[in-house]
Amino acid sequence: MAVETDWIERLTGESSARDAALADLRELLRGKLRHAFASSGDDFIEDITQDALLKIHSQLDAFEGRSKFTTWALTIAVRVGYTELRRLRWKDVSLEQVTENSASVDAGRVDSQNEPAASAARKQLVEAVHAIIDEDLTQKQRDVLKAELAGMPQEEIGRRLGMNRNAIYKLTYDARRKLKKELERRGFSQEDLSTD
Amino acid sequence: MDLSKENMDALLGFLKQTKDREATCDDCLAAMAEFAETHLAGKTIPESLKAIEDHLEICAECKEEFETLLTALREM
Numbered sequence: 001m002a003v004e005t006d007w008i009e010r011l012t013g014e015s016s017a018r019d020a021a022l023a024d025l026r027e028l029l030r031g032k033l034r035h036a037f038a039s040s041g042d043d044f045i046e047d048i049t050q051d052a053l054l055k056i057h058s059q060l061d062a063f064e065g066r067s068k069f070t071t072w073a074l075t076i077a078v079r080v081g082y083t084e085l086r087r088l089r090w091k092d093v094s095l096e097q098v099t100e101n102s103a104s105v106d107a108g109r110v111d112s113q114n115e116p117a118a119s120a121a122r123k124q125l126v127e128a129v130h131a132i133i134d135e136d137l138t139q140k141q142r143d144v145l146k147a148e149l150a151g152m153p154q155e156e157i158g159r160r161l162g163m164n165r166n167a168i169y170k171l172t173y174d175a176r177r178k179l180k181k182e183l184e185r186r187g188f189s190q191e192d193l194s195t196d
Numbered sequence: 197m198d199l200s201k202e203n204m205d206a207l208l209g210f211l212k213q214t215k216d217r218e219a220t221c222d223d224c225l226a227a228m229a230e231f232a233e234t235h236l237a238g239k240t241i242p243e244s245l246k247a248i249e250d251h252l253e254i255c256a257e258c259k260e261e262f263e264t265l266l267t268a269l270r271e272m
């Protein structure tokens with residue numbers, strides 16, 4: 001097994017050293033991923049180990065030395081694993097199903113019926129949030145927000161919209177900021193956002 | 197768009213944590229290894245990693261990946 005500082009050198013070195021380093025890294029990742037994704041089968045572990053190795057090898061330039069190389073490599077491998085796991089879990093669900101389902105749950109209800117016991121202050125806040133969502137967010141922001149609240153992972157929302165996870169994060173981040181700013185403009189404070 | 201009470205509470209929780217500047221999932225991935233090592237060593241989270249700590253509070257996917265990474269690293 002290579003010592004920590006050797007990894008980059010070996011992985012970018014001449015072919016026999018590189019192959020040996022890749023074999024070492026494969027073995028290390030496979031063991032860790034098997035532990036991390038303990039409920040998944042061997043085929044899944046083999047697949048994500050291979051995908052992770054390719055990904056790590058193609059972005060060695062991105063390793064800045066801010067952690068151990070193996071920790072960095074494992075971080076990428078875990079993300080590769082979850083990307084695949086989430087894809088498999090959500091493969092039969094469309095964005096429309098998710099947004100329509102959550103809409104139908106609330107269809108026809110008004111806020112006070114959703115929360116009959118709510119205080120007057122809470123009702124005002126809920127009304128304001130609904131109004132801002134309807135008036136100030138884009139349709140795309142509304143759809144993504146709804147899908148996220150329904151539990152669909154950002155990656156999977158992005159897959160259906162031709163966007164990557166980071167772009168989805170930024171989209172809902174902009175929506176959150178807009179909502180917060182508009183609530184402040186309407187006189188609601190940070191403390192008013194408490195849910196109890 | 198009407199939200200259920202549960203979704204409204206979740207959204208309000210997110211709004212409460214919303215900051216003017218936030219780390220994105222890509223920022224989080226780039227710093228996660230360093231953050232995990234700092235965390236496992238029991239060290240104080242430095243100012244440079246505070247945005248990552250905040251991101252993990254608001255991003256369920258990065259949080260899930262981080263927890264799994266910790267589990268795997270503890271085995272090293």
Ligand SMILES: [Zn+2]
Pocket residue numbers: 169220221222224251255257258259
């Ligand atoms: Zn994230």
